[in-house]
Amino acid sequence: MSLDLADARVALDFVLPAEREAHEPPEARGVPRDGVAMLVSRAAAGEISHHAFADLPALLLPGDLLVVNTSATVPAAVALPGGLAVHFSTPLPDGDWLVELRAAGGPATVPYAGGSPGQRLELPGGAVLTLATRFTPRLWRARLSTAVLPYLLRRGEPIRYSYVRRPWPIEAYQTVFGTRPGSAEMPSASRPFTPAVVAALVARGITFAPVTLHTGVSSLEGDEDPYPEPYDVPPATARLVNLTRRHGGRVIAVGTTVVRALETAARAGGPRPVTPSAGWTEHIVTPDPDNRLLAVDGLITGLHEPRSSHLRMLAAFAGLDLLGRCYTAAIDRGYLWHEFGDLHLLLP
Amino acid sequence: MCGRGPLPSVNFMMNTKNAVITGASRGLGLALARALAADGWSLVIDARDGEALRAAAAGLPGGAPMIVLPGDVTDPAHRDDIARAAADLGGPDLLINNAGTLGASPLPAMADYPIGELRAAFEANVLAPIALTQLLLPALRRRGGAVLNITSDAAVEPYAGWGGYGAAKAALEQASNVLSAEENLVRVWWVDPGDLRTQMHQLAFPGEDISDRPLPDSVVGAFRKIINERLPSGRYRAAELVPTGVPS
Numbered sequence: 001m002s003l004d005l006a007d008a009r010v011a012l013d014f015v016l017p018a019e020r021e022a023h024e025p026p027e028a029r030g031v032p033r034d035g036v037a038m039l040v041s042r043a044a045a046g047e048i049s050h051h052a053f054a055d056l057p058a059l060l061l062p063g064d065l066l067v068v069n070t071s072a073t074v075p076a077a078v079a080l081p082g083g084l085a086v087h088f089s090t091p092l093p094d095g096d097w098l099v100e101l102r103a104a105g106g107p108a109t110v111p112y113a114g115g116s117p118g119q120r121l122e123l124p125g126g127a128v129l130t131l132a133t134r135f136t137p138r139l140w141r142a143r144l145s146t147a148v149l150p151y152l153l154r155r156g157e158p159i160r161y162s163y164v165r166r167p168w169p170i171e172a173y174q175t176v177f178g179t180r181p182g183s184a185e186m187p188s189a190s191r192p193f194t195p196a197v198v199a200a201l202v203a204r205g206i207t208f209a210p211v212t213l214h215t216g217v218s219s220l221e222g223d224e225d226p227y228p229e230p231y232d233v234p235p236a237t238a239r240l241v242n243l244t245r246r247h248g249g250r251v252i253a254v255g256t257t258v259v260r261a262l263e264t265a266a267r268a269g270g271p272r273p274v275t276p277s278a279g280w281t282e283h284i285v286t287p288d289p290d291n292r293l294l295a296v297d298g299l300i301t302g303l304h305e306p307r308s309s310h311l312r313m314l315a316a317f318a319g320l321d322l323l324g325r326c327y328t329a330a331i332d333r334g335y336l337w338h339e340f341g342d343l344h345l346l347l348p
Numbered sequence: 349m350c351g352r353g354p355l356p357s358v359n360f361m362m363n364t365k366n367a368v369i370t371g372a373s374r375g376l377g378l379a380l381a382r383a384l385a386a387d388g389w390s391l392v393i394d395a396r397d398g399e400a401l402r403a404a405a406a407g408l409p410g411g412a413p414m415i416v417l418p419g420d421v422t423d424p425a426h427r428d429d430i431a432r433a434a435a436d437l438g439g440p441d442l443l444i445n446n447a448g449t450l451g452a453s454p455l456p457a458m459a460d461y462p463i464g465e466l467r468a469a470f471e472a473n474v475l476a477p478i479a480l481t482q483l484l485l486p487a488l489r490r491r492g493g494a495v496l497n498i499t500s501d502a503a504v505e506p507y508a509g510w511g512g513y514g515a516a517k518a519a520l521e522q523a524s525n526v527l528s529a530e531e532n533l534v535r536v537w538w539v540d541p542g543d544l545r546t547q548m549h550q551l552a553f554p555g556e557d558i559s560d561r562p563l564p565d566s567v568v569g570a571f572r573k574i575i576n577e578r579l580p581s582g583r584y585r586a587a588e589l590v591p592t593g594v595p596s
Contacts, residue, residue, distance in 0.1 A: 091489075091532075091533060093486050093487070093489040093490035093533075094486045094489075095485075095486065095489075147530040149529070149530060149532060150529060150530060180532055181532060182532040214532065214533075230492075230532075230533050232492055232533075232578075234577070234578050235576065235577050235578060236577060276578070277492070278491070278492020278533075278578070279490060279491055279492045280490070
């Protein structure tokens with residue numbers, strides 16, 4: 001029987017109390033990066049337990065493979081004189097970018113509904129952004145007059161939403177694995193990984209493999225589907241994923257971006273389960289039985305907003321019932337949401 | 349959703365592997381064409397000498413489609429033909445900018461390098477590969493593709509007489525370096541194959557015996573590793589890469 005996705009969304013609708021939002025990096029609260037909390041759910045057993053992130057080596061087994069995202073965070077927000085801001089989300093093959101227009105408001109910015117095709121926006125440093133067409137209700141297809149990445153590295157600031165009360169330097173948004181600049185927002189599930197935790201995992205016999213997926217802005221309405229994102233699953237990683245699963249190890253994605261990349265590569269039509277591939281992915285992971293997970297067994301991720309598309313992906317791992325109990329427990333026990341918050345390890 | 353242009357599906361991307369190789373009638377270009385054809389790549393190959401190119405094409409292994417385009421990469425119309433041919437194959441996954449010229453032979457000193465010859469060397473070794481890269485970049489981005497530029501240790505070492513060629517290759521290296529910083533969806537490699545027993549190398553040492561230099565086929569393993577493993581963007585020396593022979 002096919003799962004009714006509308007029901008799935010309703011089941012994962014809840015009220016997120018403001019005190020459950022992480023308003024700043026854990027370091028600002030006196031907690032080290034790897035000192036955040038981690039809720040662990042086990043799908044087969046239907047069990048939930050509560051841990052510190054630093055327990056991760058003991059929670060995994062030798063032969064498990066952690067797949068990490070090497071995309072580094074770009075300071076993707078550019079403020080214009082006059083209160084408008086541009087969030088650079090995602091590059092397109094022809095050199096256009098998907099951008100979101102924002103207006104000053106509250107402690108950060110709010111969506112800006114204006115803009116018209118052909119409109120030219122003067123950005124700091126003499127660059128000109130020309131709006132082409134609307135791509136989604138929220139995103140414009142646009143062209144910058146100079147190379148976008150080098151421009152942002154010089155002129156941009158990290159994207160920040162109102163629940164983060166003050167600006168933080170770009171270093172607060174980088175992860176230990178981030179080596180290829182390109183994400184508009186931090187692939188935040190890997191933020192708590194420190195060299196010490198990685199060393200403990202390696203010593204335990206757990207392996208690592210990289211993929212890249214440059215993630216765009218997350219400011220979608222609850223009912224919007226994710227848009228295409230550029231990804232890269234290199235040959236060595238595809239081999240390790242296939243090898244791990246063939247020998248009974250578990251492939252654990254560090255972040256929803258990694259799930260999207262690997263499940264895309266699992267549908268690339270090659271002779272092996274996961275085929276090296278790169279390009280743009282439009283694949284959406286859902287709990288629909290016709291869309292079952294082909295490459296990934298488990299997931300480390302943050303805590304997601306009510307009705308977000310990420311919750312549908314999580315339901316593919318945990319099922320709706322267990323996921324609902326996880327989120328109830330997370331709210332009851334004071335877990336923190338968003339990119340500077342706590343983690344959720346979903347095991348098979 | 350309005351304005352949502354078609355983006356390629358994964359299946360589309362994986363159906364074929366298509367490469368453009370310039371200067372494929374002999375030397376390293378021919379060796380690379382032979383290797384990729386044997387690996388099942390579809391090819392667009394070019395060279396100035398049409399007769400030599402057709403003869404080379406006739407000897408390539410494999411049954412994958414091949415488009416043979418005699419012409420000069422410094423000619424914009426010819427570059428357009430290359431881009432169209434790559435699109436006809438379904439779009440390029442790999443551009444190998446191999447075509448190049450030594451410049452004046454015998455090699456003159458910088459002090460009296462004929463400026464006309466120098467300009468021609470920069471046209472062929474710097475501007476043409478950049479222009480071809482520009483033409484193919486949108487399609488390469490779409491397919492998560494790669495640009496491989498052939499460079500030389502003459503780009504970094506002060507070999508007397510190699511100033512024209514070396515300065516042009518240095519320019520190509522820096523163009524590659526900057527391109528790799530601007531493009532995070534396309535791999536950009538610039539690869540020094542080392543001294544090889546080629547016609548170009550013979551031109552640099554007219555009348556000398558260069559039979560101690562290895563044949564171009566001896567370095568294709570290193571290129572296979574870079575291409576098949578999709579190594580990170582950057583400068584590589586063929587001699588540093590030991591092929592493992594592990595199938596991907």
